Amino acid sequence: xxxEARAVTKRYGAHTALDGAAFSTGDDARVIALLxxxxxxxxxxxxVLGCLLVPEEGGITLDGRAxxxxxxxxxxERRGNxxxxxxxxxFPHLTALQNITLPLREVHGMTATQATQRALELxxxxxxxxxxxxxxxxxxxxxxxxAAIARALAPKPRLLLLDEPTSALDPVMTGEVLxxxxxxxxxxxxxxxATHEISFARKVADWVVFLAAGQVQESSPAAAFFTQPKTExxxxxxxxxxxxx
Amino acid sequence: xxxxxxxxTPRALWAVLMLLGLSAGLYAMFxxxxxxxxxxxxxxxxxxxxxxxxxxxxxxxxxxxxxxxxGFVLMLGCRARREPLRMLSGGVVVLVRGSPLLVQLLIGYYxxxxxxxxxxxxxxxxxxxxAFHAAYLAEIFRGAVxxxxxxxxxxxxxxxxxxxxxxxxxxxxxxxxRALPGTTGQLVSxxxxxxxxxxxxxxxxxxxxxxxxxASYAPLEGYLPLAAAYLIVTLPLAHLARRLERRxxxxx
Ligand SMILES: Nc1ncnc2c1ncn2[C@@H]1O[C@H](COP(=O)(O)OP(=O)(O)OP(=O)(O)O)[C@@H](O)[C@H]1O
Ligand SMILES: [Mg+2]
Numbered sequence: 001x002x003x004e005a006r007a008v009t010k011r012y013g014a015h016t017a018l019d020g021a022a023f024s025t026g027d028d029a030r031v032i033a034l035l036x037x038x039x040x041x042x043x044x045x046x047x048v049l050g051c052l053l054v055p056e057e058g059g060i061t062l063d064g065r066a067x068x069x070x071x072x073x074x075x076x077e078r079r080g081n082x083x084x085x086x087x088x089x090x091f092p093h094l095t096a097l098q099n100i101t102l103p104l105r106e107v108h109g110m111t112a113t114q115a116t117q118r119a120l121e122l123x124x125x126x127x128x129x130x131x132x133x134x135x136x137x138x139x140x141x142x143x144x145x146x147a148a149i150a151r152a153l154a155p156k157p158r159l160l161l162l163d164e165p166t167s168a169l170d171p172v173m174t175g176e177v178l179x180x181x182x183x184x185x186x187x188x189x190x191x192x193x194a195t196h197e198i199s200f201a202r203k204v205a206d207w208v209v210f211l212a213a214g215q216v217q218e219s220s221p222a223a224a225f226f227t228q229p230k231t232e233x234x235x236x237x238x239x240x241x242x243x244x245x
Numbered sequence: 246x247x248x249x250x251x252x253x254t255p256r257a258l259w260a261v262l263m264l265l266g267l268s269a270g271l272y273a274m275f276x277x278x279x280x281x282x283x284x285x286x287x288x289x290x291x292x293x294x295x296x297x298x299x300x301x302x303x304x305x306x307x308x309x310x311x312x313x314x315x316g317f318v319l320m321l322g323c324r325a326r327r328e329p330l331r332m333l334s335g336g337v338v339v340l341v342r343g344s345p346l347l348v349q350l351l352i353g354y355y356x357x358x359x360x361x362x363x364x365x366x367x368x369x370x371x372x373x374x375x376a377f378h379a380a381y382l383a384e385i386f387r388g389a390v391x392x393x394x395x396x397x398x399x400x401x402x403x404x405x406x407x408x409x410x411x412x413x414x415x416x417x418x419x420x421x422x423r424a425l426p427g428t429t430g431q432l433v434s435x436x437x438x439x440x441x442x443x444x445x446x447x448x449x450x451x452x453x454x455x456x457x458x459x460a461s462y463a464p465l466e467g468y469l470p471l472a473a474a475y476l477i478v479t480l481p482l483a484h485l486a487r488r489l490e491r492r493x494x495x496x497x
Contacts, residue, residue: 050403052399052402052403075405075407078402078403078405079405081403083400083403083404085396085399085400085403087396089396089397089399089400089403090400091397091400091414091415092419093418093419093422093493102404102414103404103405103406106406106410106414107404107405107410108405151404152403155405
C-alpha cells in the first residue's frame with residue numbers, strides 16, 4: 001500500500017500533538033513502523049491513519065484515496081481496519097470468544113455459527129485453545145493481547161494497526177506477541193505498528209516513519225533508515241535505544 | 246448426632262437472635278408506656294388493608310417502570326451533543342431533585358393536570374412519582390455510564406460499533422452492574438414515597454391505615470402491619486438486587 005499524509009495537524013485542547021506531520025511511503029509498503037521518542041505523536045498519528053481520530057487540518061490518502069473526515073465515513077473506514085492497543089482493551093464483561101464474535105455478528109453481518117467458527121480458528125491459531133470461555137481478567141497479559149489481536153484480525157482487515165502492543169507485557173509475553181505479529185507480517189498482512197521495540201521493527205518493517213515533536217522527521221525504507229538515518233535526531237534515537245540491547 | 250455446621254447456620258442463628266431481641270425491645274417499650282392494644286377494631290378492616298396494599302404495590306410498580314425509562318432518557322439527554330437538549334435535561338433533573346415531592350404532587354395534580362384536563366389521579370400520581378425518582382435515577386445512571394473508561398469507548402469505536410451499538414453492547418452492560426445498588430435504593434425510596442400520593446386523593450396503604458386507625462379508635466395498631474407490608478416488598482427487592490449484582494460480577 002501507499003500511505004500519504006499531508007500537513008496533518010491534531011490538537012488536544014491547547015496542546016498540538018501533530019504539527020503539520022507529512023510523509024509518504026513507497027508504493028508497496030506493507031509493514032510500516034512508526035518510531036520516535038515518547039510524546040512525539042506516534043499514537044496520535046496511528047489513530048488518525050486508522051480513522052479513530054479526525055485531524056483538524058491536512059488529510060491522509062491511502063493508495064490514492066482520501067480518507068473521510070465525517071463521522072459516518074470514518075466509521076465505515078474503521079470497519080475495514082483492525083486495531084490493537086497497548087492496554088489490550090478487551091471488553092471485560094465478555095469472554096475471549098464473545099469479544100471476537102460480537103463485532104463479527106453485529107458489525108460484519110456474520111451468522112452466529114460463522115462468527116464462532118472464525119473466532120475459534122483464530123484463537124487456536126494464536127495459541128488460546130482452552131481459554132475461549134475466560135473473561136479478560138482470567139487471562140494473562142500476553143493471552144489478553146493475543147485475544148485482542150485475534151479480535152482485530154477476525155474480520156480480515158485490510159490494515160492492522162498496532163499501538164505499542166507489547167509495552168505492557170513482560171519479556172516472555174512480549175516474545176509471544178511479537179512472534180504472532182511477525183507471522184502475520186510474513187503471511188502478507190498489511191501492518192502499521194507504533195513501537196519502541198527497535199530490533200523487532202528492524203526485523204519486520206519495510207518502511208519507517210520517524211516522528212518527533214509532532215512532526216515527521218524522516219520517512220524511509222526500513223533498510224535505509226536503520227543503516228543510514230538521514231537526520232541527526234533519528235541517529236541519536238537509534239543509538240540511545242540500542243545501547244542496552 | 247452433631248448438627249452439621251455450614252457457614253449458613255451461624256448466620257441464620259444470629260438473624261433469629263437479633264429479631265427476637267428487636268421484638269423484645271419493642272415489646273418492653275410498649276409496656277413501659279403502658280400501651281393498650283386493641284387489635285379487634287383493626288381486624289375488621291383487613292379487607293381495606295389488603296386493597297390499600299395492592300394499590301400501593303400496583304402504583305409503585307408502574308411508577309418504577311416510569312422512573313427507570315424516564316431516568317434513562319434524562320441520562321441520555323444530559324449526555325446529548327446538542328446544547329439545548331443537555332440544558333433541558335439538566336434543568337429538569339436539578340429542579341425535580343431540588344424541590345419536595347409534596348410540592349410537585351400538589352402543583353402537578355391541582356394545577357398542571359387540572360389545566361390539561363387530566364382527571365385521573367392514579368395516572369397523574371404514577372407519572373409524578375415516577376418523574377420525581379427518574380431525576381435521581383438519571384444521576385445514578387449518568388455516574389455509571391461516565392465510569393466506563395475512555396479506553397472502552399475507543400475499543401468500541403475500533404471494532405466498528407456505531408453510537409447505538411456502543412451503548413447496547415459496551416456501555417449499558419457494564420454500567421448496569423455499577424448502577425444496580427443505587428437503583429435498588431432509589432426504587433425502595435419510591436415505594437415508601439408512594440404514601441404521599443394520598444394528598445391527591447389516592448387511597449393507598451398508608452391512607453387506608455390512617456382511616457382504619459381513626460375509625461377503630463386504635464391510634465397505632467395499624468402501623469405495625471403497615472411496616473410489615475412494606476418490608477414484605479422491600480426485603481426481597483434488596484435480596485434480588487444483591488443476587489443480580491453477584492451475577493453481573495466480573496473483575497475489570
Ligand atoms: N487524549 C489526550 N489529551 C491531551 N493530550 C494528549 C492526549 N493524547 C496525547 N496527548 C499529548 O499529545 C502528545 C502526543 O501523544 P502521543 O500519545 O501521540 O505520543 P506517542 O509518540 O505515542 O508517545 P508514547 O511513545 O509515550 O506512547 C503528547 O504530548 C501527549 O501528552
Ligand atoms: Mg503512544
